[in-house]
Amino acid sequence: MLCHLHAENSPDMGTVYIQENGQLYRLNQASGGASNHVSKPKPSRLFSKGFSVELCMNKENDNGRTDHFIFTYTKEGNLRYSAKSLFSLVLSYIVDNIHHVDSLIGFPEQIGEKLFYAADARQKFTDPRTGLRALQKFTDAYGSSVLQILCLKNRYLVISEKLEEIKSFRDLTCLDLSCCKLGDDHELLEHITKETLSSLIQLVLKDNCLSDAGLRKMTAPVRVMKKGLENLSILDLSCNPGITDKGVGFLLSFKKLNYLDLSATGIEDMMAAIQRIQTQIGLVYSEVPLKEFDHNCKTEGWAEHTVLQWEHAILEAIKPQRNLKSRTAAQRFYGKRARIKEPCESLLGEGHRKTCENLQFYKGRAQVCRFPLLKKKTDDKEELQSKRMPSLEPKKQRLKAKHLGLLMEDLDLLNSY
Template identity: 50%
Template sequence: MCSYRRSYEECGPVYVREKGELRRVSEALNTEDGPLPSRVKPLRLFQKGFSVQLCVSDRAQTTSPRKDHFIFTYTKEGSLRYSPKSLLNIALKFIAENVQHIDSLIGFPEQMAERLFTAAEEKHTFSDPKTGVKALQTFSEAYGNLVLNSLCLRSRFLLVSEKLEEIKAFSGLRSLDLSCCKLGDDHELLEHLTSEALSSLVHLSLGDNCLSDSGLRKLTAPVRVMKRGLGNLQRLDLSCNPMICAHGIGYLSCFSKLQSLDLSATGVKLNDSLIRMLKDKVGLIRADHPLEDFSHLNCKTEGWAEQVIHQWDSLTSETTKPKTNLQPRTNALRFYGKERCLREVYKTPSLQLSKEESKSREKLQFHKPHQTLTAGNTDSVSHIHKKRVLVSPQEGSSEPMPAPKRQCAAQLSPEDWDILNSY
């Protein structure tokens, strides 16, 4: 009995079921052998400090994520059939929802990156102002012109103003059309064109943007001073900028790779000095017929982000829908005597030229002639070689050649130095 008492003290109370009733063994001990010592402590089911927290969650929320992992289809018999999605698609969807937290995608395969970009586009990640800029920068830094090779923003000045930071996130562009966007000389996007992110630009259209000679000076300052910026530019459209004069065209001589130039409807007057300057400094001659490069028929957006640009355009067009009837009431105009004045305003021609007027206007376009191995070209090459010999110093002359740095410093104006210091 003492051993039983010791085991009881070590193990605690013991329960036994007899004849369908649960009975405590200690009751028998109390009745037969007397009560157990009071030092025996009851056994604890949980240790001290144990706590339980009851969480009640919505059933719809717990079941909805699971439905996204299955594909529901109907069989021929009409029964519902579901099959699980692949682990790759589930992982891509999760990364697309949190793409703003990715540090870098450099070295990630292009095929998988394109699928990831498409998944993020379906989630409208790039349209969100909180996550769009960071996500576009991550993709552009890793894949460059694969994200966007060509961007057409013609007559989309509202899109430029609303999505300026997102547009600046693209790098590696080769073609950019900003015609009819009314940027002006001091626009932030015009300054961004001179950055290293857009040094790969080959085609640039800045027609009808209220530019002047000051804007051209700012646009060409990095190329003229520091040999960076738009050094790879081959086609430039400056048409419909009446404040551009012949003085501003002289800044374009730094574009050594320029193949075609459009100066139609500008303040530049066609004369022998202009033709001679473009031929000697840039190597361009006047085109006899309108060039197809400036027809804007091939202006389109190409790249992974093509649908993203369309989403932005649709969002801006929905928020700024024009009113159906903009003409004021005629009775109020007659009362205040302003009907005649407003009718004259309504009859004035629009700022945008019609197709017939644009065709009737004289095209002032220049291009670089195609060089072929003919006798005339060989003579021109020999003539250029003679000019170089004449310009070079004579043998035995004691006058030293001036340093190139001094020549560059002499050509810079105080305005150029201010622009250089701003960088």
């Protein structure tokens, strides 16, 4: 063996180690002698120092996927990788093909939540081709867990661009559509009256250009078939000048209402409206603004970030149209003046607007059919009351005395029926 190692034509075998009597010897190939000194071998590197890794995420038709591994660094700076769990791999596969899934009904809610957040992170719901279909899979299976409260205040662009996606949300308990200028014939108002949103408890339609015709359509399922918004508890219809005394009659079908706001509407005979609402629904007129109409609601549910993604994408799409400096410069060159946006004046007169400034109702504990505004007040309050309310006719004054003349026992007896 030694002769073969010391042969001139022998191949380069490198360093050779021999163990004898429990000790390790190294044969020096150059001198041929054995040395008892054993140098510590250098640590071997899995990757070279200049090695770099590029993760390939979501590449179609890529059989050599690298996103199945997790790459980390140790404290010594060495690269370490480990395989993902089988659950993570299956989750990613389902999310990538969520638009091909037939149904998620029957899957546990914990699994559905992980699937939804994974799909949202990959912006599956913003895809114009498959976003709606993917969102419907979750709303059909999990209902209010996907979205329970939806606030679309001043987001008329989101309503216009994502109307079908908004209509896919089921079992909403609160919907805020204030300041969206929808009008009486908007498709979303028709959708509100369907059974899919019969769970609505709070509905805000402030400043939406509604009229009596819109209220008639919105309340038709409740009045005729006892379906639709039958569970509604809080309704805000303020700042809709098209709603008049006739429209109040359509609201009497909401028997479960606890709070109602009709401020800044076109109601002329406020005393008659107060009497009608108090006697038929049991709502009491409030002298002070109610906190229930502060509308500090916030979108809540799995799809909270999804709605923000929609809004961000729409704003980014219209952003270049806002900074058309060349067009402004051309208008100045040709002597055209920029259009000055004048503040929109309300259809109500100044005096009438003060009259209907605060017309909010709540359901009192005793549900007493009486007029809080008709109590005897001080001189300052009477002066303020004279500005806010029209003068009482003699017939109404007799009605006032009649109601104030009842004893509390009589009122409790009437309320027991």
